[in-house]
Amino acid sequence: MENGQTVLPHQTRGPDSTGSTDLTLLVIENDPAGTFTVPELLDASGTRVRVRTARNLTEAERLLTDDVHCILLDLALPGADADDELSVLRHVLKLAPGHAVLALASSGHVESAADAVRVGAQDYLLREELDGRLLNRAVRYAVERKRADTAHYKLAESRLRAQENARLERGLLPTPLLGGSDLRFAARYRPGRSRALLGGDFYDVVRTPDGTVHAMIGDVCGHGPDEAALGVELRIAWRALTFAGLCGDQLLSTLQRVLEHERESEELFATLCTVDIAPDGRRAGLCLAGHPAPLISRDGGTAQLLPQDDGGPALGLLPQARWPRRQVELGSAWNLLMYTDGLIEGRVGQGTQRLGQEGMVGMIDRQLTAGLRGESLLEAAVAEVRDLNGGELTDDVAVLLLERRRGTHL
Template sequence: MSAAWHGAEQPPGTAQGAEGREGVPADAAKRPPVALPRQRQDPCPPTDAAPAAPAASFTLLVVGDDPSGAFTAPYFQEPGSPRIRVLRARNLTAAARLLGDEVHCVLLDLPDVLGSLHQVLRLAPAAAVLVLTDGPDEAAAAEAVRLGAQEHLAREEVDAGTVTRAVRYAIERKRADLAQRQLSETRLLAQENRRLERGLLPTPLLEGASGLRFAARYRPGRSRALLGGDFYDTVRTPDGTVHAMIGDVCGHGPDAAALGVELRIAWRALTFAGLGGEELLRTLQDVLVHERADEEVFATLCVVDIAPDSRSAELHLAGHPAPMLAVPGRPPALLPYDEGGPALGLLPDVSWTRVPVRLEPGWCLMLYTDGLIEGRIGQGTQRLGQDGMVAIAARHLADGLAGEELLDAVLTEVRELNEGELTDDVAVVLLERRA
């Protein structure tokens, strides 16, 4: 076999020799000394000194014939520095059999060092690479570093201290390079995800809805995400009807977010196709059943269809919290929810009741997901609930807030009562037609 491992752990029968080095075989006195240029010997520790903690060890794979015999020793070590164990391979074919996670650094001592460097980087992308040069060949050394090597080492400089430092520095540089590359890849992936998720957020289609004001706020519960399982949309069809919806897919993570996007896009397409009421909800339930990854996944939904004259609306609830309606002269209140049906995906044969809603001049309608009302009040177990949310909105409406300012004020107060960010996805949609 063309490769041999000279850096194995101490076998049984080793002892500390007269020079004080650990790991020397018991019959070392009978063997000729190893020819190693300027290899430093460890001093004999005082007999009354406490045993020093073992230093970290690295494994160096030397690829080449090593004509000078500079790497015939089983290891290199400087006092107080990591111990460098040495593996030997005559060529890249033998090196490929030894390369693995236990090899921290590869030293190339081959005639075509630049050509072999490409193969080593491909075979061991996580290992640091040193190149051994004859004399001050700075051009070849610089080219090797440019191609991916961490450092070069001159043959006449090989001794215990130089090898130990070179290997140690090369490994640290490689770790820094890998960390920087991983950080860059993570940033690029995050940017791509943000662009993708931003493109999946809805753009309301309300052209021609004169006097109607729209505002929305969306915050996913997942850290560093832009999209959660909550979804919403608002469109105006050619007959002048304004359709608004908000929903919530159970669960968290990318699967819930993807299903929410599919339901939102399906709702918009079906609405423009003329479907509404129960027929629309049944079709959306079919979409959910076919697209969900698990039979236990369901989604709540609230759909509001506002008449072209903005004086009336129709409400359908599928397991979703009822919207809040505010009109001048009266405190805000929740719309009727007793006749609402179950969430989508729970029952195969189900019906959803249409609830008529009267809209008086100056109305304000707020749709929301349960993430807004499930926040805690202080350190206890009490939840904010729908009544608490309505009370908060009433105070800010009395102060004259509207649109995005109203939503920002409500969300800020809810987070303050929760004493921190809300853990669930939150979506809020506001439609207003002020007198």
């Protein structure tokens, strides 16, 4: 005996051994001293199984401490439900869901023992065949099998949760509504959070019944799930308000109230850029709320930034802020690129220099000159920014491109 525990040395180390780690076994048996006997087998390696004994479930619950690795349960333990001979086992499995469990039965109850494994036990032992070597081996096997089962369950659960999150996030990404418009649309989205599909960046494009095409891109400060959720709420609110006929300062003022009510912290704010393109496709209204101005290339000309000196503050910073709407001439054929700051804040080379808006304009201009358009243009732009950064970007990146080609009639 050792501190009230029976010590069963392990005689040999075979392929079923878990190594030199000692294990603790809790035996729940009606009369351990009288019917449960195991000879002491010497082991040159010094590994052992410590045994605790309990005569009933109440005593077992008291002895079931964190250092117990395995439970050996006598299926003939008094207290079983008359209609369910495995009710005691079910109780133990609920009591100790993280422990390996072995069922002990007589040779005349092999079917019940097999049922115990189907219910949740790792294995079963027959009383008439039990000896120290078999018990030691069974305990170590049961512990390893339980560990493997637990790891497999956690992995499967993690994969299922990831799949559910992916489906949810994909469902929250926007589906542009441009039916009836001849404008070409493309977008790229790369969240900064590891293994996420959504970040704090958001965008949307819709066409209202009067033929106006409305585009929006924004960025909630931060990169966590709260910021991602707020971005989705602002995008959905923008779409609803746009279809309700709001535009410019009235729309942004309402969005600010939405942000103030929905944000988790008063420190959260969001930048936003909105563009409403007239039905003829030649002019647009531009509103900036602390967001970088879009880039435009007119009729194959040099890329340049739209004016941004008269924009308003980010949403959520100033309660009584106003956002002027500037009229912009687009021309007969153009490419309009809207983006978040993740596209321009990546490093350039080994130093601390950032790409910036000027660097982005030069990059897009080269790619347009090379004939890239639509999806290919955005894919090349994001890839080059990542390469210049020397690896994956840590910030969210959203890029939206609208294109009107020569000869298009809206």
